[in-house]
Amino acid sequence: MSATFPLVGVSACYQTIEGFPSHTVHDKYVDAVANGAGAVPVILPALGESLAERVIESLDGILLTGSASNLEAALYDSNTVSEGPFDPRRDATSLRLVALAIQRDIPLLAICRGMQELNVALGGTLQTQMDKDPDFAVHVATDSEDLAVRYGARHEIHFTSGGLFTKIVGRKSARVNSLHTQRIKDLSDDLEIEAKAEDGVIEAVRLPQATFVVGVQWHPEWEFQRDDVSSPLLKAFGDAVRSRCRARAAR
Template sequence: MSKPSIPLVAVTSDVRSFDNYTWHATPEQYLAAAIEGAGVIPLLVPSFGAAIDLDSVLATVDGVLVTGSKSNVHPSLYGKEPTTAHEPFDPARDATSLPLIRRAIELGVPLLAICRGIQELNVALGGTLATEIQELAERIDHRAPDTSQLAERFALRHPVLVKPGSCLAEIMETDTVQVNSAHRQAIDAPAPSLEIEALAEDGTIEAVSVKDAKGFVLGVQWHPEIWVKSDSPSRKVFTAFGDAVRAHRAARLSLAAAE
């Protein structure tokens, strides 16, 4: 009997320039969490915008992981004028990841969006973002501590309140989760099709799903990929994503076998 193959998951990539090369890359933590937490094989999708045939990508993989990044979604994509406070930008990623998000949702391909990913998810579906949220009234400082130590930078720092009866509540099996925080932008106006799944105590939107989605869609503002080995809530996010990916694959293979 042949061994069941491991599902493939498309992963977004940032465009970076160094050593006289242009690189399409993503931090290792996301890739390791996909392998160890979700039980899938991550494949990077280069950020070439319209040159990428998304239907071909999504016909090959059984999930999409939209990663965090130092860069921010360009404000012109949600109707605001860009300022230095919105920088840095990665227009090639925007041109690839936003259409990828929309198409994955249309086709019912499971999608997990983290940090920049939840912001891309919101913009892709028609929402807006706020920048420098630590300057807004009654908001806490969601930026990471100024340290190069990963454990300190991504330490679990504040609770998020999970909406009862939500997708996230089913995953977490609790109404409060302790999370890390490393962002200065956040969802402002949620897209009409988004369902708010969790809030920080200061009202910052920390998790969303998509209303009436054909498949699993979850966006989180924090970084579960960092502690997937040691923190139960972090692992539960990736386990739920991996389970959805395997279910999607099984349904796809069953349909193909019946044709």
């Protein structure tokens, strides 16, 4: 495919569906890349480090998706207890993608589990089992089967003054959805906080020395067309991706 079409790799999960091992990506992530960022989504199966090495030079951006699975605690702290489901194939693939993207200054948007992967890949740690702590109940997904309810706004976040989000969104705070049972505990020394919830949970981060490496704990891919935070975030990601594509085509 011509380099005039910006390509964004979208991380897949590895799970069994009706007895068949499968690589899966929710449609909302594909739609966010295609219609929110204005790029061509390329699904990246969870095949481990070797896939990341082979595909990275063909990509203009990477989107790390959210997932019902959790990172295994052994990846960042042998003393921490974490609960499944786990997805070691995705862990291996995504953590290597982060490293390669940063080395090559490839734009990266990391969502929910993806933000946790970004932090762990850069030496940070996670707090697990938030669903067992009533103080964090607002962050955990509801039991509703109605997706509009599950992905509805749950709590307020506040953007860091002078940060990326205050520039691209043009406001100091927002209400976001929340569906996670793990959160950043120790932030990587390489990352800066872009937003926090009122209870102190880190909701967005950025790698300052990169052109665009951003992680968010919420799900901007959900109905982004109607959200005045998600839409400009995806556009900013798309702008960085297109810039990378033009530079790659000019080589």
